[in-house]
Amino acid sequence: MPTEPETDYDPELGRKFIFVTGGVMSGLGKGITAASTGRLLKNAGFDVTAVKIDPYLNVDAGTMNPFQHGEVYVLKDGGEVDLDLGNYERFLDIDMTFDHNVTTGKTYQHVIEKERAGDYLGRTVQIIPHITDDIKRRIREAAEGNDVCIIEVGGTVGDIEGMPYLEALRQFAHEEDEDDILFTHVTLVPYSKNGEQKTKPTQHSVKELRSIGLQPDILVGRCSDKLDIDTKEKIALFCDVPTEAVFSNPDVDDIYHVPLMVEEEGLDEYVMERLDIADEALPEAERENRWRDLVTQQTEGEVDVALVGKYDLEDAYMSVHEALKHAGLEKNVDVNVQWVNSEKMSDHHADRMREADAVVVPGGFGARGTEGKIEAIRYARENDVPFLGLCLGFQMAVVEYARNVLDLAGAHSAELDADTPHPVIDILPEQYEIEDMGGTMRLGAHETDIDAGTLAAALYGGESCTERHRHRYEVNPEYIDDLEDAGMVFSGRAGNRMEILELAPDDHPYFIGTQFHPEFRSRPTRASPPFVGLLEAVIGEDAHAATTEEVSH
Ligand code: GLN
Secondary structure (H helix, E strand, O other), rough: OOOOOOOOOOOHHHOOOEEEEEOOOOOOOOOHHHHHHOOOOOOOOEEEEEEEEEEEOOOOOOOHHHHHHHHOEEEEOOOEOOOOHHHHHHHOOOOOOOEEEEEEHHHHHHHHHHHOOOOOOOOOOHHHHHHHHHHHHHHHHHHOOOOEEEEEEEOOOOOOOHHHHHHHHHHHHHHHOOOHHHEEEEEEOOEOOOOOOOHHHHHHHHHHHHHHOOOEEEEEEEEEOOOOOOHHHHHHHOOOOOOOHEEEEEOOOOOHHHHOOOEEEOOOHHHHHHHHHHHOOOOOHHHHHHHHHHHHHHOOEEEEEEEOOOOHHHHHHHHHHHHHHHHHHHOOOEEOOOEEEEOOOOOOOHHHHHEEEEEEEOOOOOOOOHHHHHHHHHHHHHHOOOOOOOOHHHHHHHHHHHHHOOOOOOOOOOOOOOOOOEEEEEHHHHHHHOOOOOOOOEEEEEEEEEEOOOOOHHHOOOOOOOOEEEEEEEEEEHHHHHHHHOOOEEEEEEOOOEEEEEOOOOOOOOEEOOOEEHHHHHHOOOOOHHHHHHHHOOOOOOOOHOOOOOOOO
C-alpha cells in the first residue's frame, strides 16, 4: 500500500472545489456527471483533478469482491481504489494517486495511529474535530497544484457512514471564500404512471441536505429524459435555487456522450460563472474538441470481442470494456463485447465465443472458471483467433501452452492447484512471507523492457513500456527455457520477471499476453497498444508491423 504523504497545505492557494453529493438512491451516475463537467473545464484550459470519498470502513478497495463493487482499479502508485477513479482518469486524462480516494478506513486508521503515537496527548479524540479535520486536510492536499478539484461523496445523503463527511464539507464551506466552493446535488427524477416527472424525491433529499447545514448551489436531475421546464421551475422553487441552476442528466447510450449533454445544457458555463473563473476560460473556438470529434465520429464496421470471465457484471471488468471501446475509437469501429461465462463452456457460451472475432481473457483470482479460460485460450491459439490475455489471462496462456504444447500434464498455477506437478506459474519470491491480504501484491506502475523486432515492440513503438500491475504470481523461471524452446516468446521482461508473451507471426496472427494490466492506462483519447493491436488483427491490418502514433507509452 502506498505511504501517505502529509504535506503542509496552504489554504490561501485559491483553488476551486466542486462538491458532488447524491440523493434518493445510489448508482445514479453522479461520478460520470462530475467527471463530464470536469472534462469540459479541462477543455476550457483548467487543470482539473478529483477526489472520490468512499464512506466504507475498508482502508482501500483491494480486498473487495468485484461482484459486489465492480472491479478494483489500480493507480500508478499502486493504490487499489474504487472504479470511479478510473472514470475520472479516463474523462480527465490524468493520473491520480492513492490519496485521491478517501475512505473511512484510511481516515480512522490515520487518526488512531496518531492518537497511539501521542500526537493528541491529553485530548479526547473525536469525530469532530479530529476526523473532520483529517478529511478536510486530505481534500486540500489532493487538490494541490490544480485549478479545480471535484470531490464526489459516495453513497447518498442520509447514510450514517456519510455523516462525518457532510459535516466536514459544511466546515469546509466556512473556511473558504464563497466563490471558491460549489455544492452540486444529483438526485433522481422518476416518472409517475401518467407520465409526469416527479420532483418530490428531490425535494426530500434537499431537505435532508439542508438539515445537515448544506444548501446545494446546483441540482442535477437524473431522469430517462431531459427535465421539462416546469419540472426545473418546481425543483428551483422548492429547493431554493435559481431555475438556471437546475440541470438534466438524461439516459444516454454511451457515457462518453455525457460531456456533450452537460455542455448542451450549459452546466459547465454555469459552474465557471459561479466559481468566478469564466474570464480565465479559453474562448470557445480555442477549446479542446478532440473528445467530441472522437465520440461522434461515424464508425465503419463492427468487431465482436468475446470476454471470457466468471462475473456476469460489466462493472467487474469495467476498464477492459473501456479499453476495448478506446481501441474502437482509434480504429473507427464499434466494439461489441460478448460475455462468455468461463464456467459454462459446454453450452451456448462456447458458441458465442466461436462467433466472436477475437478473444480476451482478463485478470482474476481463484480457481473458479479457470478451466474454461484455458479452453478459450486453446481455441484462440489453435484457430488463429486474435487473442489478448491480461494478468491471469497471461498466466493461463502459459498454463495452456505448457499442457498442450509441452505436454506437461496437470501443469497449472500454484495459486489454483497447490499440488500441481508443474507449477509453471508460481508465487513471487518476495511474497513467501506475506500473510496480510490488503495492499500486499506487486502493485502499480513498473517498467517492462521489450525486445526489438517483436510484436510488443511494434505495438508499443519502442524498447519499453510502463504499465500497472496487480499480482502475486508470475511465470516460474524454471520453465522459461522449455516454454521458449517450444515457441512461446517472452518479449517483455522486468529483470528476470516475464511481463509479455507472444507467438511468432508464423505461428499466429495475434496472440499476446501481459502480466500487467494495460487497461488501466487506456484513455478515450489515448488507446492502449495491445487493445489497438487486437482490433487491427481483426480488421486485417498487420498488427506485427503496426506502430502506434503515441510513443509515450
Ligand atoms: N491471481 C493472479 C495473481 O495473483 C492474477 C492476478 C490478476 O489477474 N490481477 O498473480
